[in-house]
Amino acid sequence: MARIFSVCTLFVFLLSACAQKKEEMKHKYTNALINETSPYLLQHAHNPVDWQPWKPEVLERAQKENKPLLISIGYAACHWCHVMERECFEDEEVAKLMNENFINIKIDREERPDVDQIYMDAIQMMSGNGGWPLNIVALPDGRPFWGATYLPKENWVKSLNQLIDLYNNQPEKIRSYASNLAKGIKAVNLVENKEEGTPFTNQQLESTVENWSKYFDTYLGGYKRAPKFMMPNNLDFLLHYGTAKNDDAILEYVNTTLTRMAYGGIFDHVGGGFSRYSVDTKWHVPHFEKMLYDNGQLASLYAKAHAATKNEYYKEVVEQTIDFVKEELTDESGGFYSSLDADSLDETGELEEGAYYVWTEDELKTLLEGDFDIFKDYFNINSYGLWEDGNYVLIRDKSSEEIAKKNEISLEALEERIDHALSVLKKAREKREKPRLDDKILTAWNGLMLQGLVDAYRYIGHPEYLDMALKNARFIKDNMFKEDGGLFRNHKEGKSTINGFLDDYATVIEAYISLYEVTFEDEWLQHAKKLTDYAIEHFQDSENQLFFYTSDDDDSLIRRSVETYDNVISSSNSIMAKNLLKLHKLYPEEPYGVIMAKMVNNVQDNFVENAQTFANWLHLVLYRNNNFYEIAIVGDNYKRLGKEVAQYYIPNSVLVGSEKDGPIELLKNRYSEGETLAYVCIEGTCKLPVSTSSGVLEQIESFEQN
Structure with a gap:
């Protein structure tokens, strides 16, 4: 039986190998990237450039051959990455130059x-600029000495x-230059360990x-600049701050920004979801790629904003x-x-940014007829x-109520006609060539989407949102x-191949903490x-208590980075600090609270002048200086009462x-037979227990007044 099994296994392997060989024969060139799973790397697997993946043995080969490294970094949805591939990396003359002189x-x-x-x-230290594709030339040991983003063939x-x-x-x-630059790369990422200071x-x-608000665009939302990124963590903190401080001006700014973003072309009115950023000040013309991390964070943000404002549009x-x-x-x-590409095939078969999403006026007239x-x-x-070349990107600038009044129809009739029109456009759009899909699954981005689903359900x-969340949580596990x-x-x-x-x-x-709060499933x-304890063991800097970006099991690079700046995605350290605060409330005997306090102490000097890039950290200032509530619910109907409490926007709490x-300690000796108590x-x-969600809110309000 074992012999039969091994022969069958060999046969399947040979079939697979033959299929791969046949696939490779369709192309003039095939390089080492053919063995990778990343869609971005596979896009380059048939370039004449002899691309290699980032692996220790490749770096060792560079040192043996004394060849410089040519490192090109991008991602599947990157428009200019595709342009440079067409102009440079698919060109045989360019590839010959690269292959003879570099390890690529x-x-x-x-x-x-x-x-x-x-x-x-x-590259930012060398040129003051950054972006993708990111092209670096480095010594065989990885120390860089030259860099550029997109370059046309002649310049390349x-x-x-x-x-x-x-x-x-x-x-x-x-x-000499590479050595000095390497020192700078290490220095720019250092976080000083400060003596315990005043919180x-x-x-x-x-x-x-107040200082931060000088940069707010209070008419169009976001910041007074273009391009405009959505920055969910900025708005999430400001929603928290405005609610906690009853600051109407901040809340108005948040609501203006949320409304304008959703009205804009950056939001896909036909198919849903947000693109990555807009190139203009009014959120109109997006860079059309759609990223999972944006949509996970924005689902979370708009769900919280709905809870805080009861705005049905959110x-x-x-x-x-x-x-x-x-x-x-x-x-x-x-x-x-992970993402949908910005580019898709247009009517002539050429890749064009936004081709899937834009409309001409004639198309709309033909499709929508009487609703046009x-x-x-x-x-x-x-x-x-209007965008360009007769193409329109759908954008709103008035509420449905204003449009209904102007056209002298009821709000219900307007919404019915618009919904019908959008469904017609969606069916028409489905006949177009879709943008390419990056179907790799990334843990961090799945974590952000899981959080978005949990908040949406909450x-x-x-x-349905809880079902999706649980399925994803189990997939991760x-x-x-x-x-x-x-x-x-x-x-x-x-x-799954990368640590x-x-x-x-x-x-x-x-x-997972948030999923527990809506399910009360201890798992x-x-x-x-357990993941937190693992991170403390394998990622933490024992001196300043912050966490390195890589674990102690990973191969060493020029430096071991420490990520503290909140960008379009919050920094991993700020998210960890918030996690530690919540876990401290549930497990006060563990060192989580001490670690969190030390982390904040070592970065807080940046807050006043750089609020935008430390927005997620600023939640911790509100948590620590104001009341933070542990809400414990025990009894036969604990899930029902828990769901009622969870629907309220109480950011300074754990449930x-x-x-x-x-x-956990908060749930011990609380049970009273026949009752469900909060x-x-x-x-x-704790205050005396109550049996309703309104009672919980009343107690929180009484705490706030004392």
Whole structure:
């Protein structure tokens, strides 16, 4: 029987090998990237350039052959990455120059953000600019000495010839420059370990927000600049701050920004979901790629904003965003894919940015017939909505109520006609060539989407969102957990190959804590705690208590990065600090609170002048200086009462529950037979129990007034 099995296995292997060989024979060139799973790397697998993946043996080969490294970093949805591939990397003459003189390495920045961070810092130090494709030339040991983003063929070839001449004829000059640059790369990422200082005060926070608000675009939302990025963590903090401080001006700014973003072309009115950023000041023309991380964070943000304001439009935005993710980015296993490309094939078969999403006026007239005039008014098929070459990007600038009044129809009739028109456009759009899909599954981005689903369920209530969240949470547990208790970074075609980075841990821990808060299933809280303990053991800097981006099991690079700046995605350290605060409330005997306090102490000097890039950290100032509530619910109907409490926007809280005595201290000795009781506590000291969600709110309000 074993012999039969082994023969069958061999036969299957040979069939697979033959199929791959046949596939490779369709192409003139095939390089080492053919064995990778990243869609971005596979896009380059048939370039004439002899690309190699980032692996230790490739770096060793460079040192043996004394060849410089040419490292090109990008990602699947990157428009200019595709342009440079067509102009340079598919050109045989260029490839010959690269292959003869360099060890050429292609990197998917989303799979290897650790490498990308270092070389992005390098190019910014060299040129003051950054972006993708990120092209670096480095010594065989990885120390960079030249960098550029997109270059057309002529400039690329000229630059490479100059570098080859310099490397061969002035090696000492290059080594000296690379050595100094490497020192700078290390220094720019250092976080000083400060003696215990005074915690950041509420007065300082008010000054910080006042200084920060000078940059707000209070008419169009966002910041007074273009391009405009959505920055969910900025708005999430400001929603928290405005609510906590009853600051109407801040809340108005948040609501203006949320409304304008959702009105803009950056939101896909036909198919749902957000693009990455807008190139203009009014959120009109997006860079059309759609990323999982944006949509996960924005689902969360709009759900919270709906809970805080009861604005029904925010609820619609959440629903349409999750519909997009479900339709376009969800694997049948429950994992979520990474992105949709900005480019798609136009009518002539050429890749063109935005081709899938834009409309001409004639197209709209033909498709919408009698609904065109009102659709034109609603979505600005006029000079305000015109992009280029006769193409329109749908954008709103008035509420439905204003449009209904102007056209003298009821709000219900208007919404029915607009919904019908959008469904017609969606069917028509489905006949176009779709943007390419990056179907790799990244742990950190799945953590962000899981958080978005949990918040959507918590504040909007659709059971489907909890089903999606639980399926994803189990997918992460079953596929991304390593045997040693750690995490993998990536997953595709049944393979997980890269060690997890700190953001993988931070986002999953945060999402699992939140999932526990809406299910009261202890499994998720226990997983969150175990992952936190693993991160402390393998990622923490014992001196300043912050966490390195890479674990102590990873191969060493030029430096071991420490990520503290909140960008479009919050820094892994700020997410970890928030996780530690919540876990401290649940496990006060553990060192979580001490670690969190030390982390904040070592970064808080940046808050006043750099609020935008420390926005997620600023939640901790509110948590620490004001009341933070532990809400414990115990009794037969604990899930029902827990769901009622959870729907309120109470950012300064953690919610726990069990039918009888639970495994954490807050749930012990609380059970009263025949009753379901809620306890509102601060650091374990609780008020008398109440039996309704309104009672919980009343107790919180009484705490606030004292």
